[in-house]
Amino acid sequence: MQTKGMLTPMGRGSFLKYLGASAALTALVLTGCKDDDDDMTIQGVNLGSGDTGILNYAYALEQLEAAFYSQVISSKYSGMSSAEQEILTEIRDHELVHRDFFKAALGSNAIGSLQVDFSSIDFSSRTAVLGAAKVFEDLGVSAYNGAGKLLQSADFLLIAGKIVSVEARHAAAIRDLLNPNSADFAGDDIVTASNGLDAAKAPSDVLTAAKSYIKNTINASNLPQS
Template sequence: MKKTISVSNKGATLDTGRRNFLKLGGLGIAMAGLALVGCSDNEFDYQYMDPANKFDLGTGDVGVLNYAYALEQLEADFYTKVVNNFYSGISDAEKTLFTDLYHHEVIHRDFFKAAISGVTTNVLPTLEFQYPNVNFSNRASVLATAKALEDTGVAAYNGAGKYITNPDYLVIAGKIVSVEARHASAIRNLINPGSADFSGDDVINATGLDVAKEPTEIVSVAGGFIKTPFTWKERGIS
């Protein structure tokens, strides 16, 4: 059964600054080329525009890739804002950490754009975002938002893995989600240094496995940051 997820919000403008990206961006493009060897349009079943002219992420592997691309755009945009105007009193160690996270998320974002472009011209457009409840000058506000985004990202990859049919994409998703989990752990340690929060009960279940969330759950959290409307008609979700 197909379920349509719709995201549509209004808010602030997008900061397009991408400081220091050029020295790392080529890695993402090279990875995309390796992952897409042997793939073609007819391997996917997708449709991209619904009657309301909202962009539709599609179904099958393309839909999952566009879904991941949307989340990586959000994380890259958030960290771009963080590193372009660090919060008051930030330490050099925290500057280094956030700069690393920024580089990682920009590479992830551009990897997915290149990957999707390799199989179709109907790539999710550059999204616009809003942060109505985030004070980028305040450490606690930035860390709380980073924690929410990183935890959401990990749970999103964990939940979407079962919808991927191409094993090459699944391998790449596994490598990216492990990086996202490292991000989440680092942010949690900044919030509560030396604690066990890096693997807290809110993200690790009783069997020792990380939380997995369906796209409907993820959109309910991340959708508040996303201005650009889009839909996704998923397979396999009742």
């Protein structure tokens, strides 16, 4: 199995530039975000409404992924090869950049840091870690695909498109680690054979799937539905 080179190393500064996370774009995001302070009286971590809510939704998922891969690297599973460590470290770095980008872009509209619960994952087991990574990556791709149509701003949609393409590369890399040299990188469980498109899930379905890994109650009641 050839793993080296599947993910080209990219520094955090370079990746932020790739995303277009300049001061001008951050100002644009803040201008387009609606202040939902009045909604925070509802129980749980309120994502907000409109584009603000969708960006917070993405921020919540990126927090989850960043925390997961940070733990994977800090407590490596038994027998992790140097090639696997390189790939998983690069994925971690990308997820940290995604998380920090949304936090900076949302500014005062950003939700707080979430508390994660990975007690169901055996981080000493390669099978358990890569299996969980597969779940997180596939879920992340389907989440961005499902949320894209809910965004009003073309600028935000462009950013989401750039990020989901990276998440899809992560998903393919993880699947290749689990099943080397197979067609599983685009299996029929995620890509519909009839149209060749990746799965897309609504925020409610994604948050239900991620619920067991997040201690906080996520309130997505104000997110746009269509």
